[in-house]
Amino acid sequence: MEVFLMALTTGIMVGGIYALVALGWVLIYKCSGVLNLAMGEMTLIGAYVSLSFYSMGIPFILALLFSLIVGLVLGILTERIFLDKLIGEPVLTVIMVTVGLSFFFKGSVELIWGTDTRVFTPPVFSIEPTHIGPLVIGQVYLWSFLAAIILLIIFVGFFKYTRWGLAMQACADDEMAALSLGVSARFVYAAAWAIAFMAAGVGGTLLGNINGLNISVGYLGLLVLPAVVLGGLNSVPGAIVGGIAIGILQNLCGTYLDKYFPGGIKEIAPFVFMAVFLLFKPHGLWGWERIERV
Amino acid sequence: MSTTWLPCSVYHQDYAQDHRWWQTKFIKGKMILLFVILFVVIPLVADSYLLSICNLIGYTVLGALGVQLLIGFCGQITLGHAAFIAVGAYTSTLLILEFPWPKFMLDYGIAYPVSIIIAAVVAGIWSVLFGLPSARVKGFYLILTTMAAQFITVDFIITQYVSQIGGRGQAFSLPPGTIKVGPWVIDSELKVYFIMLIMVILCVIIMVNLLRSSVGRAWVAIRDNDISAEVMGINVFKYKLMAFYVAGFIGGIAGAFWISNLAAISPEHFPWFWSLWLVGVILIGGVGSIHGAVFGSIFMVVVMEGLQLAVIPLADIYPKLFIDFLYIKEAAFGLAICVFMIFEPKGLAYRWWQMKNYFNLWPFSY
Numbered sequence: 224m225e226v227f228l229m230a231l232t233t234g235i236m237v238g239g240i241y242a243l244v245a246l247g248w249v250l251i252y253k254c255s256g257v258l259n260l261a262m263g264e265m266t267l268i269g270a271y272v273s274l275s276f277y278s279m280g281i282p283f284i285l286a287l288l289f290s291l292i293v294g295l296v297l298g299i300l301t302e303r304i305f306l307d308k309l310i311g312e313p314v315l316t317v318i319m320v321t322v323g324l325s326f327f328f329k330g331s332v333e334l335i336w337g338t339d340t341r342v343f344t345p346p347v348f349s350i351e352p353t354h355i356g357p358l359v360i361g362q363v364y365l366w367s368f369l370a371a372i373i374l375l376i377i378f379v380g381f382f383k384y385t386r387w388g389l390a391m392q393a394c395a396d397d398e399m400a401a402l403s404l405g406v407s408a409r410f411v412y413a414a415a416w417a418i419a420f421m422a423a424g425v426g427g428t429l430l431g432n433i434n435g436l437n438i439s440v441g442y443l444g445l446l447v448l449p450a451v452v453l454g455g456l457n458s459v460p461g462a463i464v465g466g467i468a469i470g471i472l473q474n475l476c477g478t479y480l481d482k483y484f485p486g487g488i489k490e491i492a493p494f495v496f497m498a499v500f501l502l503f504k505p506h507g508l509w510g511w512e513r514i515e516r517v
Numbered sequence: 518m519s520t521t522w523l524p525c526s527v528y529h530q531d532y533a534q535d536h537r538w539w540q541t542k543f544i545k546g547k548m549i550l551l552f553v554i555l556f557v558v559i560p561l562v563a564d565s566y567l568l569s570i571c572n573l574i575g576y577t578v579l580g581a582l583g584v585q586l587l588i589g590f591c592g593q594i595t596l597g598h599a600a601f602i603a604v605g606a607y608t609s610t611l612l613i614l615e616f617p618w619p620k621f622m623l624d625y626g627i628a629y630p631v632s633i634i635i636a637a638v639v640a641g642i643w644s645v646l647f648g649l650p651s652a653r654v655k656g657f658y659l660i661l662t663t664m665a666a667q668f669i670t671v672d673f674i675i676t677q678y679v680s681q682i683g684g685r686g687q688a689f690s691l692p693p694g695t696i697k698v699g700p701w702v703i704d705s706e707l708k709v710y711f712i713m714l715i716m717v718i719l720c721v722i723i724m725v726n727l728l729r730s731s732v733g734r735a736w737v738a739i740r741d742n743d744i745s746a747e748v749m750g751i752n753v754f755k756y757k758l759m760a761f762y763v764a765g766f767i768g769g770i771a772g773a774f775w776i777s778n779l780a781a782i783s784p785e786h787f788p789w790f791w792s793l794w795l796v797g798v799i800l801i802g803g804v805g806s807i808h809g810a811v812f813g814s815i816f817m818v819v820v821m822e823g824l825q826l827a828v829i830p831l832a833d834i835y836p837k838l839f840i841d842f843l844y845i846k847e848a849a850f851g852l853a854i855c856v857f858m859i860f861e862p863k864g865l866a867y868r869w870w871q872m873k874n875y876f877n878l879w880p881f882s883y
């Protein structure tokens with residue numbers, strides 16, 4: 224029971240980070256209809272940027288803030304340079320451009336920062352575990368979860384209550400209607416990419432704090448895909464639930480199935496689960512079912 | 518796009534002419550010239566470095582043909598094709614290493630060709646297994662299931678279990694002399710080159726013939742609009758699975774062929790990167806044409822080799838550059854896909870088609 228609860232809590236905490244990144248993904252999809260496969264590499268860039276700032280001696284919070292700003296700029300640039308020209312192109316074209324982007328980002332990251340595992344030195348969060356009742360949880364997980372939840376609340380509040388957020392909601396709901404009411408679609412797209420980049424950067428930084436930072440963090444970023452599929456591609460609550468569910472699933476599988484399938488089950492389980500899940504619910508939990516006509 | 522206009526004053530009078538592979542004397546001459554170059558001139562002229570590039574091109578063509586079939590002709594976007602190539606390669610290797618072949622089969626060199634066929638069939642069945650979700654899902658969801666195929670097959674099953682067979686450790690090495698076709702032991706680039714040519718030509722013939730039969734027309738109908746295809750009475754699920762099977766089959770051939778060139782295979786030869794690379798190849802070459810798979814392969818391999826040649830002199834000045842080449846290659850590949858998708862979305866095959874038609878009517882184009 225102890226073990227189960229431990230795995231469950233760790234799963235929820237890591238899942239919080241996935242939820243944050245998945246939110247960024249869903250945002251891009253909802254607002255501009257782009258299925259983004261470069262999300263893993265976006266987490267990587269944000270993580271490395273904040274690591275660079277942190278190792279310059281800047282306090283962690285400030286480093287995170289700077290990486291948010293860099294994410295904002297990079298997001299807008301990416302949208303303007305690559306995605307802006309592809310509005311109205313077939314789905315495959317847009318997907319492959321994001322795949323191309325993911326290679327470009329990954330190659331650049333490897334070129335600039337190398338492939339060795341880097342850690343945040345000195346450690347941002349103390350190594351001493353905290354005790355909550357019978358549970359022992361690393362402080363990294365706790366703080367990461369808190370940070371992810373705070374950012375999630377900020378982002379959701381942004382959509383619900385600010386003018387820009389409402390513009391994005393309108394655009395996601397019905398682009399034509401939003402355009403005719405004077406909402407600038409180009410602004411919305413750029414904002415969606417900027418926010419996604421920022422969310423991915425924070426997610427990557429937190430993931431990098433847990434296990435050290437190398438290229439495989441980008442792979443963890445790829446886990447948002449099972450998460451968003453689970454929740455439904457165009458549902459923000461779905462992304463959050465899906466992210467947490469994938470975190471839990473991953474940790475439970477890592478704890479219980481590792482004996483039977485040694486090595487790698489933790490990384491594979493979300494994808495296996497996703498493939499099976501799709502057979503039963505092809506649109507995720509809360510995704511829109513499109514009725515297709517000839 | 519795949520049809521070429523006939524030159525002025527050439528008219529078909531019966532269906533046999535319409536169905537001909539090479540419809541005019543000029544095309545026939547051109548193709549014979551191409552075969553002469555491929556079979557005679559290149560082997561005579563090229564050194565082993567050039568031949569190795571040709572082999573790489575051939576391997577890429579074989580891989581890309583399957584992807585082209587799925588994406589370009591049947592509309593089922595796949596990002597996990599390297600998994601099926603890996604299945605083919607591992608099946609063939611394991612058959613060669615572990616299967617108790619009768620003595621005469623080894624002596625006459627039938628073992629490797631037979632293992633290629635078995636590998637192709639196994640890869641095809643494996644591909645159908647991961648094509649099953651296509652009954653219910655399509656578009657982005659299907660992309661994710663093919664991605665799952667890649668991770669499950671290569672990163673999990675092959676790395677964790679298949680590699681353990683025989684206790685050889687991570688990489689399976691093929692002792693020299695085990696790969697034998699007929700009386701020839703495949704041990705030089707030149708022999709690999711001939712196997713490659715035969716495989717590529719066979720696979721292209723299979724593909725072209727399938728595409729001009731009712732199966733191919735059903736695939737194209739599914740690609741264009743799967744609902745209307747169903748309304749017209751095409752069994753969509755069956756034909757989708759068939760597309761997955763043929764694509765996996767060709768992928769298996771590609772993998773089984775490639776082990777003749779590799780001294781040892783390991784799961785690192787079939788990363789997810791390779792799946793994406795193949796999709797990139799057909800996008801650059803042109804979606805929905807067999808020329809596209811060939812041109813894309815030639816373009817990508819030659820450009821990457823050129824990049825490497827450009828980097829080597831610079832490496833004396835910046836030694837770090839040489840180590841970083843892999844990353845430069847990755848970034849360049851990504852950028853190339855983006856640029857092609859934005860500026861040349863129809864690919865190289867479209868330019869080729871335009872050029873051909875221009876010269877068909879030359880000098881009196883309308």
